[in-house]
Amino acid sequence: MGFADFRAAFTPxxxxxxxxxxxxxxxxxxxxxxxxxxxxxxxxxxxxxYLVIETEDFKKTYQVIGST
Structure with missing residues (x-):
């Protein structure tokens, strides 16, 4: 079964x-x-x-919006 190591972080x-x-x-x-x-x-x-989830093969960026 395949896998990919990932890192998830918000932009600076x-x-x-x-x-x-x-x-x-x-x-x-x-x-x-x-x-x-x-x-x-x-x-x-x-x-x-912006949340970034990245592996060796791909990089996905998602905008997040919070409101009070």
Missing amino acids: DTPMDWSIEPNEGSLMQKEDTTFVVKFRPQGPGDVYG
């Missing part, structure tokens, strides 16, 4: 309001991987950021 310009778990591990072929994204706002309003 993303506010510290965001966290991701797990932030590294292996993506197994034909198996789901669950990522838990947490938003803990430091103040009122909308907070935007």
